[in-house]
Amino acid sequence: MIPRNGQAGWAREAGLLLVFAVIVLTMPEWLEWIGGYSALATKVTIWALFALGFDILLGFTGYLSFGHAAFFGTAAYATGMSFRDFSPEIVPALLFSLAATVPLALILGYLTLRRTGIYFSILTLAFAQMLHAAALSIFSDWTGGDNGLTMDVSPAFMGEDLSDRAIFYIAAGTLVVGYAIARQIRRSPFGLMLMAIKENPMRLEYTGAHLRIYKIAAFVISALYGSVAGFLMVVYEPYVATKYLHWSTSGELVIMSVIGGVNTLIGPMIGATFMLYFENVVQGYLGEQWKLVLGIIFVLVVIFVPGGFVDMYNRARRRLGMVARLRRPNVPDAPGSIEEERARPRNVQARHELPTE
Amino acid sequence: MTVARTASARRPLLEMRGISKRFGGLAALSDINLTVEEGSVHAIIGPNGAGKSTLLNVLVGLIEPDQGEVVFDGRPLAGITPHDIIQLGIARVFQTPQIFPGMTLLQNVAIAALAKRDGKFAVKVLESLTRTHPIIEESAAMLERVGLGAKLDEIAEQLSRGDKRRLELAICLVCRPRLLLLDEPTAGMSRHDTNTTVELLEEIAKGGMTKVIIEHDMHVVFTLAERITVLAQGRVIADGPPEEIRGNPKVQEAYLGGAQV
Amino acid sequence: MSDQLINALFLQVLTGLQIGAIYALIALGLTLIFGTLGVVNFAHGALYMLGSYFAVLLAKQIGFTATILVVPLLLFLLGILLERGLIQWFYARPHVDQILVTFGLAIVVEETLKWIFGANNIPFALPSWGLGIVRLHEWVPFLTGFVAFPKWRLILILVTLVTIAVVFLLLEFTRFGLVVRAAMRDTDMVSLLGVRVPRYFAMVFGLGSLIAGIAGTFGGPITQVTPGVGMEVLVPSFLVVVIGGMGSLPGALIAAVLIGLALSFTAEYSALQQIIVYLIAVVVLLVRPRGLMGKKGVFE
Numbered sequence: 001m002i003p004r005n006g007q008a009g010w011a012r013e014a015g016l017l018l019v020f021a022v023i024v025l026t027m028p029e030w031l032e033w034i035g036g037y038s039a040l041a042t043k044v045t046i047w048a049l050f051a052l053g054f055d056i057l058l059g060f061t062g063y064l065s066f067g068h069a070a071f072f073g074t075a076a077y078a079t080g081m082s083f084r085d086f087s088p089e090i091v092p093a094l095l096f097s098l099a100a101t102v103p104l105a106l107i108l109g110y111l112t113l114r115r116t117g118i119y120f121s122i123l124t125l126a127f128a129q130m131l132h133a134a135a136l137s138i139f140s141d142w143t144g145g146d147n148g149l150t151m152d153v154s155p156a157f158m159g160e161d162l163s164d165r166a167i168f169y170i171a172a173g174t175l176v177v178g179y180a181i182a183r184q185i186r187r188s189p190f191g192l193m194l195m196a197i198k199e200n201p202m203r204l205e206y207t208g209a210h211l212r213i214y215k216i217a218a219f220v221i222s223a224l225y226g227s228v229a230g231f232l233m234v235v236y237e238p239y240v241a242t243k244y245l246h247w248s249t250s251g252e253l254v255i256m257s258v259i260g261g262v263n264t265l266i267g268p269m270i271g272a273t274f275m276l277y278f279e280n281v282v283q284g285y286l287g288e289q290w291k292l293v294l295g296i297i298f299v300l301v302v303i304f305v306p307g308g309f310v311d312m313y314n315r316a317r318r319r320l321g322m323v324a325r326l327r328r329p330n331v332p333d334a335p336g337s338i339e340e341e342r343a344r345p346r347n348v349q350a351r352h353e354l355p356t357e
Numbered sequence: 358m359t360v361a362r363t364a365s366a367r368r369p370l371l372e373m374r375g376i377s378k379r380f381g382g383l384a385a386l387s388d389i390n391l392t393v394e395e396g397s398v399h400a401i402i403g404p405n406g407a408g409k410s411t412l413l414n415v416l417v418g419l420i421e422p423d424q425g426e427v428v429f430d431g432r433p434l435a436g437i438t439p440h441d442i443i444q445l446g447i448a449r450v451f452q453t454p455q456i457f458p459g460m461t462l463l464q465n466v467a468i469a470a471l472a473k474r475d476g477k478f479a480v481k482v483l484e485s486l487t488r489t490h491p492i493i494e495e496s497a498a499m500l501e502r503v504g505l506g507a508k509l510d511e512i513a514e515q516l517s518r519g520d521k522r523r524l525e526l527a528i529c530l531v532c533r534p535r536l537l538l539l540d541e542p543t544a545g546m547s548r549h550d551t552n553t554t555v556e557l558l559e560e561i562a563k564g565g566m567t568k569v570i571i572e573h574d575m576h577v578v579f580t581l582a583e584r585i586t587v588l589a590q591g592r593v594i595a596d597g598p599p600e601e602i603r604g605n606p607k608v609q610e611a612y613l614g615g616a617q618v
Numbered sequence: 619m620s621d622q623l624i625n626a627l628f629l630q631v632l633t634g635l636q637i638g639a640i641y642a643l644i645a646l647g648l649t650l651i652f653g654t655l656g657v658v659n660f661a662h663g664a665l666y667m668l669g670s671y672f673a674v675l676l677a678k679q680i681g682f683t684a685t686i687l688v689v690p691l692l693l694f695l696l697g698i699l700l701e702r703g704l705i706q707w708f709y710a711r712p713h714v715d716q717i718l719v720t721f722g723l724a725i726v727v728e729e730t731l732k733w734i735f736g737a738n739n740i741p742f743a744l745p746s747w748g749l750g751i752v753r754l755h756e757w758v759p760f761l762t763g764f765v766a767f768p769k770w771r772l773i774l775i776l777v778t779l780v781t782i783a784v785v786f787l788l789l790e791f792t793r794f795g796l797v798v799r800a801a802m803r804d805t806d807m808v809s810l811l812g813v814r815v816p817r818y819f820a821m822v823f824g825l826g827s828l829i830a831g832i833a834g835t836f837g838g839p840i841t842q843v844t845p846g847v848g849m850e851v852l853v854p855s856f857l858v859v860v861i862g863g864m865g866s867l868p869g870a871l872i873a874a875v876l877i878g879l880a881l882s883f884t885a886e887y888s889a890l891q892q893i894i895v896y897l898i899a900v901v902v903l904l905v906r907p908r909g910l911m912g913k914k915g916v917f918e
Contacts, residue, residue: 009487064714111900115907118658118713122860123903126896129853133892189471189481189492196468199457206455207472207532208443214478247853251721258718292729299722303707306715 013183021176028168035281039164044276045171046232049178051257051268053225056182058254059263060191061218062198063113066250067124070108070131071101071223073245075230077135077143080240084151090162090170090235093155097231098224105223109216116201125247132245149240162235171232175269178225182265185221194218255298261308270309370395370536370567375425376415385411387591389425393536393569393584400570400578403588404611409571412588413540417449418442430535440477446535452544454521456528458514462505465513466496466527473532496531503527503557519553526557539570543577555580579603587611621762628754628761630882636771638878639778640666640841643833644855645862645870646785647826653802653865654822657705658713660720663852664727665827669693669834670843671731674742682745690831697827701820724848732845740843744770774836781832782871785825789867798822802865857899863912872910 023030024045028038050072057063075097082093112123135143143149154161162170185191193214196204201211234240243249252275260271275294283290305312371393378386386408393399403409414420416427418439427434434442457465470492475481486493500506503523508516513524522542529537542558543551555577558568572578578585578599585602587595589611595602602608644666651659669689676685704723708716751766758765789795797818800807841847858877862869877895884891902909 009485062714064717111904114904118717118864119860119903119907121717122856123900125853126857126899126903130893130896130900133896134889137889137892184485185482187485187487189475189484189486190479191482192464192468192486193471195460196457199459200455203455203457203528204468204472205439206443206449207469207528208440208477209468209472210440210477217478217480248849251725254718254721255725289729289733292726292733295722295725295729299719299726302715302719302722303704 047272048269050229053222057222060194065124067128069249070128071226072230075227079234080149083153101227109219261310267310367394372428377424400582407588408591448529448534454525469528634879634882640837642874647829661723663848664724665830667848669831670838673835693831694828697824701823742839863909866911869911
């Protein structure tokens with residue numbers, strides 16, 4: 001949608017970001033009101049950041065990566081190693097993380113984006129698992145192997161130990177900035193090109209745009225969000241679990257993004273909040289079965305409300321006559337009647353890309 | 358109606374010289390020679406399997422010919438990637454209108470305008486595509502021109518087929534192409550829709566834009582084209598103005614009775 | 619070559635075949651389903667796992683021999699139910715949605731099993747006729763000395779071969795098989811010919827599940843019966859299918875053998891063994907995107 005212009009537009013944007021910032025910064029408080037605990041807020045913001053970046057790839061371009069754990073985990077290990085072997089300062093740790101993940105993202109993006117669709121997804125899965133296996137075996141001396149990477153370090157900034165609250169504010173601030181950036185990308189020419197990739201790659205090729213480079217750019221940007229999240233995770237909890245590189249982490253990312261609502265930016269963040277709330281709070285009531293319930297919710301969402309919570313909200317608003325939206329922009333192929341579905345041709349996306357090399 | 362132009366020398370915009378391509382045992386194209394003059398409307402016709410699609414793909418750089426060369430605007434296209442070829446100023450209209458279905462009409466045209474402005478790749482994140490952005494204004498103007506000015510914020514998917522065709526033309530034209538390739542634009546259309554499309558094409562692409570039309574439908578061809586190249590089984594069997602082609606026995610034979618003429 | 623070496627090589631090859639056997643059966647089902655229905659079934663590992671669970675539980679009640687007949691049948695019915703009840707709504711939806719729903723299904727199955735049976739391994743007792751070793755040196759001429767191989771693993775290989783043979787006979791010589799092969803080439807054409815496609819789709823999904831059931835029954839004692847098995851076998855199986863070429867049955871089988879052998883021969887070098895499957899997949903996907911025997915142009 002073409003946003004409003006000029007002064008009114010900027011004021012509106014600033015207002016929105018302010019509201020968002022307030023919600024995020026007060027999370028430790030309102031989480032407690034709904035049964036959570038304040039320390040959970042940091043974890044939520046970290047995963048929200050991860051999911052936000054993931055939406056830039058999946059939501060905008062439509063490419064489903066099952067390998068984003070590679071960036072989260074690599075950054076986590078880089079941070080851990082920096083804390084353990086170098087210094088408890090967080091800035092060097094962040095720099096190491098970025099130095100490790102940016103080349104990784106470029107290489108992985110370049111290789112996996114040679115293919116599209118399911119092949120791309122499987123390639124990302126294969127690469128990420130390879131990295132996970134390597135970290136456990138070949139690099140186990142550095143990573144601590146199966147036991148994960150432990151350290152007796154308290155993260156610090158400029159010599160001062162960081163309190164839990166301070167760490168939360170760092171994470172929250174990063175999230176707000178990350179959200180602002182993501183929103184700007186979406187309304188920019190660059191963002192429009194990314195979204196065009198999902199809509200009709202062939203037509204986009206024939207305008208003379210080089211899709212592959214755009215895709216790699218989106219991939220790297222989403223990887224960056226993931227690596228900052230990985231870095232923050234270890235700052236929050238100075239321990240690196242092997243799970244961070246495992247594809248199940250990528251899987252969780254996919255689940256929370258879909259539940260919240262892909263291609264809305266806010267949806268995956270809501271999904272992250274929901275999922276973590278479920279894991280940490282609902283588990284207290286449901287016990288072990290929380291994962292099962294979450295899995296069922298996920299399946300139900302995919303079947304009936306593929307646009308996620310955000311779509312459910314929009315649909316409700318429409319039903320109440322509040323918004324005359326013509327279309328649900330984040331729902332590429334919503335389930336209609338059976339006849340509609342049988343009649344609809346198979347998605348011809350990504351079958352007509354111009355070969356590049 | 359296009360007027361027959363006098364033989365004032367118009368420079369060739371596109372030349373295909375000695376193009377040949379085999380796929381395994383099949384000779385898809387054999388020694389094709391073709392010249393498209395700047396500003397002309399040039400039709401390429403032929404029965405199914407004549408090699409029209411292959412020729413088009415060779416032109417755009419998707420397929421490399423075994424022999425021969427393609428020269429566009431004086432510049433050999435050998436070894437240039439499809440993206441770069443398109444950036445040189447070629448736009449393509451497809452059989453089924455290829456648009457960005459989930460986006461508004463403004464966004465549809467803006468994408469093409471941006472690709473033109475920024476080239477193959479650019480990371481322009483600091484601009485915001487608001488209503489007053491020059492690209493958006495340019496896109497709105499182009500949509501006016503093709504008659505879609507009232508529907509700027511509608512979602513492309515919901516347009517009628519005719520309007521989708523207009524949108525596709527807007528997407529192509531905003532790139533100010535030197536050469537417009539129309540790939541069977543009336544395929545599968547009713548007589549009425551075909552006529553509408555022909556009128557649309559005449560009306561919109563006035564002003565001397567070079568057009569190459571690949572077509573089946575003789576009526577369309579004879580209405581629009583100044584020059585016709587006829588392909589059959591990978592070879593050029595006739596090449597000339599419509600009057601020459603009309604009575605050409607080889608052409609009639611190639612169409613197995615030529616009842617469409 | 620020294621006798622020791624010949625013995626060792628033979629055993630490694632046999633082990634490779636046994637490892638490959640399980641992947642072959644799962645890949646067979648995956649390929650049938652993808653080739654005919656066009657669906658990427660992320661829940662296929664879960665079907666294998668269900669086969670193992672059903673087998674281990676039933677065997678205690680009705681004995682293993684009866685179980686061999688019942689479990690595949692159960693999985694067949696389950697497959698049909700799944701297809702009619704869930705999968706069929708996703709044919710027109712993009713691949714991403716198919717992946718998501720089957721992935722979600724796999725998670726639900728895993729968590730349900732964990733809930734009911736706990737996360738620990740259920741010991742799978744082999745039937746008496748499956749215990750012990752086979753003295754290979756008595757059967758294979760070029761082996762020397764004492765060369766033994768677990769009987770059950772040999773049975774697994776044989777069962778796999780028989781299953782593959784039966785499936786191929788089915789495809790070659792029955793009307794059902796003809797329709798499936800045609801659909802694997804061009805689904806739209808088949809429905810235009812007036813064939814009742816939905817019925818065949820259900821049967822194909824059922825068949826794929828049945829094969830997974832066989833694999834789960836015989837592979838269960840080897841891969842263990844835990845809720846994590848589903849995903850554990852799925853990832854390599856997917857890579858096998860992709861390496862072989864999605865939609866190619868012979869390709870899937872060849873790739874399964876290849877992967878099995880690769881895993882067997884790298885058993886000594888555990889670091890390499892961990893990553894060898896991914897490495898092969900990555901190389902193949904990059905160098906020959908359609909896989910070993912995939913159809914050209916299907917490299918979506």
